[in-house]
Every structure is written in C-alpha cells, then in structure tokens.
Amino acid sequence: MPAEFDETEDLMAAxxxxxxxDGEERAVALRRMLAEPAFARDVETWRLHFAQLFDLWPGVEAPEDLIERIDATLGGPGTDRRPSRLPWPLLAIASSALAACLLVVIALRPEPAPVVFTPAPAPIERSGPVLVASLDxxxxxxxxxxxxxxxxLxxxxxxxxxxxxxxxLWVIGADGVPHSLGLLTRAATALTVxxxxxxxxAAGAVLAISVEPLGGSPTGLPTGPVVAKGALSSV
Incomplete structure (x- = not known):
C-alpha cells in the first residue's frame, strides 16, 4: 500500500x-470531484472495480425460508414471537456482505493507471445553491x-x-429540446450562460456534448454524435 494512501478519502470515493x-456528505463528495482530479480518478477506479465484482457475482434472489434458516443457526426464534418477514434482516445481511467486499477490494486493488488531467480554471465562488452533473x-x-x-457554468x-x-454543450430542459450553451475548449471551459x-x-435538466463542425452546429440543433450526457443535481 503506498505511503500517501489516505484511508478516509479513499473510502469516501468508494x-x-x-x-x-446522501445529503451533505454527497454534496461534499461531488464538490471534491469538481475540484480534485485525483479524487475524481479514485471514484472512477472504484466504479470499475465494483463493476467487475458484479460481473463475477451476479445477483441471486434470496430463498423464501432464509429468515427461518438464520433463526435456526442462532438457536431459533423466541417463543413469544413469530419469525420476522420484514426486509430489514435482508438489508443487514447485504450491508455486511458489501462491507466485506469493500475491505477485500481496499486490500487487493491494483494501482490505477496514471491519468493526465488538464488544469481547470480558477474555482467559481459559491454564492448560494449550485447544480452539478457528471457527464458519462x-x-x-x-x-x-x-x-x-x-x-x-x-x-x-x-x-x-x-x-x-x-x-x-447543450441543455435539454422540460421542453425536451436541446439548446446550445456554447463551444468547449480542448481543456476545461468556463462559460457565462x-x-x-x-x-x-435546473435540477433534472440534462447536459449533453455533441461533436460538431468547426464553429458549432449550423442548424441550432445537434448534428453530430452525442458523446457525453448527464443530469443536473442540486447541492
């Protein structure tokens, strides 16, 4: 494990x-993705690792008698209650399994391949609620x-x-029609909308990026392939 490894930050990415x-913790993590390229890289690395785990162990529906079998291994249910069929025991089991997988991945994960990030413009001062999006x-x-x-923006x-x-760059709002927000530079881009x-x-609107001729779309609508898109969320 590298000397610079920070377990707290790594777990937040995972x-x-x-x-x-959720809530403020999710907002903090999303802001860090915008401000810290290394943290954004860690989040994507975790997504790839978990995707591989899901491929190895596909989802399996729990047997109907699972609760009774668990009670039996623990000495059986109490005499004054019937076996619970509420979903929380299954959620507890799933959470424990997920935590175990997380610990295994932390211990065994390979070092991610180096990624080159271009410098971003100076941070925009926050003056109230903001919107963020992660474009796939x-x-x-x-x-x-x-x-x-x-x-x-x-x-x-x-x-x-x-x-x-x-x-x-385009925004697709409630009307379902793409509206141009401007052209992106080869690196990071700051725009005044x-x-x-x-x-x-607004929250729920979709940002999308299309590939256009030099100078932008000649029609006012996307003419080339849409290569990235993601929904805005309020934080």
Missing amino acids: ELALGLL YEKTPIASFYDPARGA RVAASPAIDADRVAQ PAANRARL
Missing part, C-alpha cells in the same frame, strides 16, 4: 461510487458545475475529438 452517500464519457466522467446566482474537461471538429437559457438549467 462510498460515492456505490451510491451510499467513455471511462472518465466529465464533471460540470453551475452557479445559478451568477449564471456561471464550468465544465472540467472536453471529449477527445478530431482537430477539424469541435465539442458543443445567456439569460434565455438560465431558467432551463
């Missing part, structure tokens, strides 16, 4: 990858951050595309 965080792109999600009070990276093409589009950037 918990975020498993969807175990190949094996490396693209993080985005939007401050509604300032109309400031930051996208942490851009898809790898040919030199004669450009990545264009036009007033007409700010109302469309």
Whole structure:
C-alpha cells in the first residue's frame, strides 16, 4: 500500500461510487470531484472495480425460508414471537456482505493507471445553491458545475475529438429540446450562460456534448454524435 494512501478519502470515493452517500456528505463528495482530479480518478477506479465484482457475482434472489434458516443457526426464534418477514434482516445481511467486499477490494486493488488531467480554471465562488452533473464519457466522467446566482457554468474537461471538429454543450430542459450553451475548449471551459437559457438549467435538466463542425452546429440543433450526457443535481 503506498505511503500517501489516505484511508478516509479513499473510502469516501468508494462510498460515492456505490451510491451510499446522501445529503451533505454527497454534496461534499461531488464538490471534491469538481475540484480534485485525483479524487475524481479514485471514484472512477472504484466504479470499475465494483463493476467487475458484479460481473463475477451476479445477483441471486434470496430463498423464501432464509429468515427461518438464520433463526435456526442462532438457536431459533423466541417463543413469544413469530419469525420476522420484514426486509430489514435482508438489508443487514447485504450491508455486511458489501462491507466485506469493500475491505477485500481496499486490500487487493491494483494501482490505477496514471491519468493526465488538464488544469481547470480558477474555482467559481459559491454564492448560494449550485447544480452539478457528471457527464458519462467513455471511462472518465466529465464533471460540470453551475452557479445559478451568477449564471456561471464550468465544465472540467472536453471529449477527445478530431482537430477539424469541435465539442458543443447543450441543455435539454422540460421542453425536451436541446439548446446550445456554447463551444468547449480542448481543456476545461468556463462559460457565462445567456439569460434565455438560465431558467432551463435546473435540477433534472440534462447536459449533453455533441461533436460538431468547426464553429458549432449550423442548424441550432445537434448534428453530430452525442458523446457525453448527464443530469443536473442540486447541492
């Protein structure tokens, strides 16, 4: 295990990858994904490890008599109660198994391959509730951050595309129609969202990136393939 290993941070990345965080803990983890490339890399590494575990051990439905069999191994149920059929015992068993798998992966996981991240613009000062999204792109999600009070939008990276093409960012709101937010640079991009589009950037709206000709889409709608997308969440 490397000397710089930080168990607390590593577990936070694993918990975020498993969807175990909520409330303020999840908000903190999502902000760290935006601000810390190494942490974002750890989250994606955990996702890949857990995906491999799910492939090795597919889900199996629990037998109907599982509770009775567990009671029998513990000496049987009490004389003044009937065997419980509530779901919480199954949840407890599943949580214990998941914790055991997590410890095994922590002990045995290989070192991730080095990933090169481009520098991001200076952090945007937070002035109130913000929206974040993780856009699915190949094996490396693209993080985005939007401050509604300032109309400031930051996208942490851009898809790898040919030199004669450009990545264009879109928002798909309640009307289901893509609206252009601007073109992305080859590295991180900071945009000021036009007033007409700010109302469309709300929790549940989808950000998408398409590959377009130089100068952007000539039609006002995506003309090339959509290579990344993700829904906005409030934090």
